[in-house]
Amino acid sequence: MNSHPLKLIIEACDRAISTRDFDALMAYYADDAALVVKPGMVARGKADIRRAFIAISDYFGDRLKVNQGRMEVIEGADNALVIMETHLCFPDDAGGETQTTRRATYVFRREADGTWRCTVDNSYGTTLLDDESR
Amino acid sequence: MNSHPLKLIIEACDRAISTRDFDALMAYYADDAALVVKPGMVARGKADIRRAFIAISDYFGDRLKVNQGRMEVIEGADNALVIMETHLCFPDDAGGETQTTRRATYVFRREADGTWRCTVDNSYGTTLLDDESR
Numbered sequence: 001m002n003s004h005p006l007k008l009i010i011e012a013c014d015r016a017i018s019t020r021d022f023d024a025l026m027a028y029y030a031d032d033a034a035l036v037v038k039p040g041m042v043a044r045g046k047a048d049i050r051r052a053f054i055a056i057s058d059y060f061g062d063r064l065k066v067n068q069g070r071m072e073v074i075e076g077a078d079n080a081l082v083i084m085e086t087h088l089c090f091p092d093d094a095g096g097e098t099q100t101t102r103r104a105t106y107v108f109r110r111e112a113d114g115t116w117r118c119t120v121d122n123s124y125g126t127t128l129l130d131d132e133s134r
Numbered sequence: 135m136n137s138h139p140l141k142l143i144i145e146a147c148d149r150a151i152s153t154r155d156f157d158a159l160m161a162y163y164a165d166d167a168a169l170v171v172k173p174g175m176v177a178r179g180k181a182d183i184r185r186a187f188i189a190i191s192d193y194f195g196d197r198l199k200v201n202q203g204r205m206e207v208i209e210g211a212d213n214a215l216v217i218m219e220t221h222l223c224f225p226d227d228a229g230g231e232t233q234t235t236r237r238a239t240y241v242f243r244r245e246a247d248g249t250w251r252c253t254v255d256n257s258y259g260t261t262l263l264d265d266e267s268r
Contacts, residue, residue, distance in 0.1 A: 034210030042208060072262045074176060076168030077253035079213060079241050083260050103260035107213050107241050119211035125260045126217050126237035128206045 004073045006082055006108060009116055014066050020057055022050050029118045030109060036122040039131045049121075065089040069101070080116065082106040086123060102127070138207045140216055140242060143250055148200050154191055156184050163252045164243060170256040173265045183255075199223040203235070214250065216240040220257060236261070 009028055016025035026046050029035075035043040035052055043052040056064075069085030084104045092098040107120040122128065143162055150159035160180050163169075169177040169186055177186040190198075203219030218238045226232040241254040256262065 030211035032211045034208050036208060070263050074168050074170060074254050074256055076178070077164035077166045077243065079243060079253040081239060081241050081254040081256055083262050085263055103263060105215060105239055105260065107215050109211065109213060119213040120208050120215040122208055122215055126239065128217050129204050129219055129237060
């Protein structure tokens with residue numbers, strides 16, 4: 001599935017985040033999309049999602065490295081469910097680096113003009129069910 | 135999230151499968167929805183999805199028991215990403231019972247009349263990435 005157009009779109013989003021080009025980034029989101037910022041916290045709508053990305057970027061600066069791994073896309077009824085391995089590398093409090101791999105789940109919608117837009121961005125995948133406190 | 139209308143819809147789908155009411159079941163799917171039958175095999179469109187459910191039901195008969203566990207719903211832009219724990223219990227070849235838990239991922243779309251319809255049904259969740267042979 002490596003040649004799926006959504007792979008290029010997700011890579012463009014990663015580039016936009018790392019260059020802090022939030023205008024370019026938000027062009028890939030539907031107006032009233034949802035972003036899981038962390039389990040239990042969801043940003044809704046482009047303005048909130050943009051603020052969340054800016055806050056995340058400010059926190060990590062250029063110290064957060066993101067690499068995409070394996071990807072599966074299941075298209076149905078002008079939606080696409082993307083399941084994607086995401087490798088994250090960021091500095092930890094001890095002065096070292098923490099590496100972690102997530103399996104993200106994204107929902108995209110194909111608009112009437114053929115453009116794909118993200119409607120639900122959940123980089124936590126099915127681990128949302130791990131949080132026993134909720 | 136237990137009161138979300140999609141919980142009732144998914145429960146109604148489970149009942150429809152166990153009573154082999156495939157007309158009722160298919161009413162919850164978009165016309166050109168996709169169903170992951172197993173990793174690497176996707177049924178597309180109502181006719182194919184119906185055939186797949188009939189084949190699964192014929193294979194297991196009434197010996198497959200399904201219980202839903204915890205559920206998270208993230209709504210964005212008239213889509214909903216549902217992440218759901220599904221407990222399966224079925225007879226194994228040794229005459230005993232196999233119990234397994236999956237974390238399913240479903241995508242629903244809210245139609246103009248407010249009706250939710252499933253566009254992507256992937257009961258394998260992020261484990262689709264486990265299949266190293268692909």
